[in-house]
Amino acid sequence: MCGIVGYIGGQEAAPILLKGLHRLEYRGYDSAGLALVNQSGDLNVYKCKGKVSDLEDYLMDKDATGTIGIAHTRWATHGIPDNVNAHPHFSRSGKIALIHNGIIENYRVIKDALIANGYTFRSNTDSEVLVNLIEYVRDTHGCSLEEAVRVALKQVVGAYAIAILEKDNPDEIIAARQSSPMVIGIGNGEYFLSSDAASIIDYTNDFVYVKDGEVAIINRHKPLSIVNLDNQPASIDITKLELSISELEKGGYDHFMLKEINEQPRTIFDCIRGRISPETGEVKLSGVTDNREKFINARRIIFVACGTSWHASLIGEHLIEDICRIPVEVEYASEFRYRNPIIRPDDIVIAVSQSGETADTLAAIRLAKEAGAFVYGICNVVGSSIARGTDSGTYIHVGPEIGVASTKAFTGQVTVMAMLALAIGKERGTVSDEYYREVSEGILSLPDKIAEVLREDEHIAGLSKVFTYARNFIYLGRGYNYPAALEGALKLKEISYIHAEGYPAAEMKHGPIALIDAEMPTVVIATGQDTYEKTISNIEEIKARGGRIIALVRKGDTRILGIADKVIEIPEITECLTPILSSIPLQLMAYHIAVCKGRNVDQPRNLAKSVTVE
Numbered sequence: 005m006c007g008i009v010g011y012i013g014g015q016e017a018a019p020i021l022l023k024g025l026h027r028l029e030y031r032g033y034d035s036a037g038l039a040l041v042n043q044s045g046d047l048n049v050y051k052c053k054g055k056v057s058d059l060e061d062y063l064m065d066k067d068a069t070g071t072i073g074i075a076h077t078r079w080a081t082h083g084i085p086d087n088v089n090a091h092p093h094f095s096r097s098g099k100i101a102l103i104h105n106g107i108i109e110n111y112r113v114i115k116d117a118l119i120a121n122g123y124t125f126r127s128n129t130d131s132e133v134l135v136n137l138i139e140y141v142r143d144t145h146g147c148s149l150e151e152a153v154r155v156a157l158k159q160v161v162g163a164y165a166i167a168i169l170e171k172d173n174p175d176e177i178i179a180a181r182q183s184s185p186m187v188i189g190i191g192n193g194e195y196f197l198s199s200d201a202a203s204i205i206d207y208t209n210d211f212v213y214v215k216d217g218e219v220a221i222i223n224r225h226k227p228l229s230i231v232n233l234d235n236q237p238a239s240i241d242i243t244k245l246e247l248s249i250s251e252l253e254k255g256g257y258d259h260f261m262l263k264e265i266n267e268q269p270r271t272i273f274d275c276i277r278g279r280i281s282p283e284t285g286e287v288k289l290s291g292v293t294d295n296r297e298k299f300i301n302a303r304r305i306i307f308v309a310c311g312t313s314w315h316a317s318l319i320g321e322h323l324i325e326d327i328c329r330i331p332v333e334v335e336y337a338s339e340f341r342y343r344n345p346i347i348r349p350d351d352i353v354i355a356v357s358q359s360g361e362t363a364d365t366l367a368a369i370r371l372a373k374e375a376g377a378f379v380y381g382i383c384n385v386v387g388s389s390i391a392r393g394t395d396s397g398t399y400i401h402v403g404p405e406i407g408v409a410s411t412k413a414f415t416g417q418v419t420v421m422a423m424l425a426l427a428i429g430k431e432r433g434t435v436s437d438e439y440y441r442e443v444s445e446g447i448l449s450l451p452d453k454i455a456e457v458l459r460e461d462e463h464i465a466g467l468s469k470v471f472t473y474a475r476n477f478i479y480l481g482r483g484y485n486y487p488a489a490l491e492g493a494l495k496l497k498e499i500s501y502i503h504a505e506g507y508p509a510a511e512m513k514h515g516p517i518a519l520i521d522a523e524m525p526t527v528v529i530a531t532g533q534d535t536y537e538k539t540i541s542n543i544e545e546i547k548a549r550g551g552r553i554i555a556l557v558r559k560g561d562t563r564i565l566g567i568a569d570k571v572i573e574i575p576e577i578t579e580c581l582t583p584i585l586s587s588i589p590l591q592l593m594a595y596h597i598a599v600c601k602g603r604n605v606d607q608p609r610n611l612a613k614s615v616t617v618e
């Protein structure tokens with residue numbers, strides 16, 4: 005939610021900031037802005053409603069020069085998306101500009117106190133309150149900006165990644181972080197600042213992750229300095245990151261989402277590479293071998309996650325209970341953190357997150373750690389807050405996911421969970437050699453089978469057009485594919501704005517069947533072997549009520565072909581891996597329907613890729 009970027013050095017800042025904002029646009033895209041100090045010492049702020057490209061147009065006839073600057077792309081929390089609420093925000097004197105990602109929870113109290121001291125506000129944002137609080141502290145204490153930031157932040161409750169520029173000190177950016185991501189790129193005589201290292205990877209591979217409660221003093225003439233709110237020096241650890249720039253571009257596809265769907269044969273190959281021996285089928289996850297005793301003795305596993313990662317976790321629950329015989333619970337991180345859960349030291353909490361920055365998941369991790377549980381992470385973004393905040397973990401290694409709708413991360417998460425289940429099951433002796441081999445061979449076959457599913461794209465695009473009229477959809481699945489049904493429904497609603505619900509197929513009779521008519525298509529994932537006959541009965545019941553059916557079936561299934569309106573075939577694979585294959589046609593269907601409806605597929609309304617506020 006919101007992206008921040010900053011630059012200080014010898015180059016013109018604006019092109020670097022704008023490029024960074026484009027790369028951060030997945031975090032929010034309702035307005036954008038930047039602040040620069042030019043050679044004459046003017047602090048210029050330019051901002052407007054809309055996308056980064058709108059800001060670029062707006063800047064055409066402006067003085068956007070300067071070798072120091074900060075910039076922001078917004079996902080509105082306080083105040084509607086408009087020019088005034090866009091960042092950066094000025095302090096009352098106009099001498100300090102601030103950008104902010106996060107939420108200042110006690111902004112109302114602070115604002116009232118500032119109003120009582122004669123302050124007035126232009127915007128409805130909590131961020132404008134913060135910049136004025138900082139100025140107020142500086143003026144009343146007669147201190148430096150850096151000290152004022154530290155003192156002000158001690159009064160703040162909430163989440164923030166902020167960067168501040170001062171007209172009278174064009175050699176310095178002050179930045180601070182609490183619960184919102186922030187990384188500083190170290191260049192040659194220059195510094196870069198961002199919410200996400202990927203946005204500044206063109207310029208450096210050396211990054212310093214700012215930690216919670218830290219303030220960074222980024223001066224163009226001095227080494228980087230980081231202190232805590234009590235002005236005690238903090239350690240500066242440089243992390244080297246390698247990222248291919250091509251992974252951050254659309255590479256000829258119309259949308260990032262389509263690119264990311266099509267990348268899945270490779271991303272799953274990268275996810276399993278070096279972790280399963282193609283010769284022996286043996287799974288090796290260092291996170292499990294390094295913590296063998298913990299997994300052997302675990303009394304319970306609790307998954308905490310949000311959105312798509314929560315759906316993947318539901319599949320993880322099946323896999324682990326099935327293969328490792330450990331009881332599993334799957335929790336929405338946002339609920340878990342607020343409901344006084346029972347967490348014991350012999351519980352393992354697995355936090356699942358693509359971005360590694362989701363605020364609720366981070367809070368759930370903190371809670372689990374406080375209770376003494378061992379916390380394992382399944383993340384995509386290397387070096388993210390969750391990856392750093394967990395005791396151990398496994399990266400899914402699917403590369404940057406930029407489309408707001410999660411696709412390749414979901415299949416990567418489930419693939420990691422399947423490997424995790426095998427590795428733990430082996431350690432605990434709960435999986436037979438035969439089944440272990442069947443699942444590991446299945447995982448090794450995924451890249452080819454995903455490629456086979458993707459070859460159905462034209463067929464899926466064709467049938468998607470037929471159903472673009474629908475205003476509601478139902479998705480049904482059972483067992484391993486019930487979470488895939490939930491995920492299919494989420495994909496459709498978030499990018500096409502069509503209402504969609506996922507249900508376990510057998511639940512239809514308990515209520516949702518009342519909705520069925522010719523206007524309400526039902527997507528049925530009918531790949532399960534044990535419940536095959538029952539699923540056919542569900543399909544018949546829907547047909548009998550005039551409903552239209554799109555069925556996902558195992559390759560060569562002729563029975564359902566005869567009943568359903570449309571059929572999509574899935575290659576044979578061991579049952580527990582079917583959701584990885586069945587999710588892909590559902591991603592494509594959601595994509596094509598959204599494109600037919602003229603939606604902004606990569607940046608759907610009201611959403612942001614990384615949910616760093618509650």
Ligand code: M6R
Nearest residue numbers: 311312313357358359362409410
């Ligand atoms: O980065 P995370 O996996 O923690 O994100 C969780 C959800 O915000 C995310 O999966 C969201 O539901 C996606 N938009 C789904 O496509």
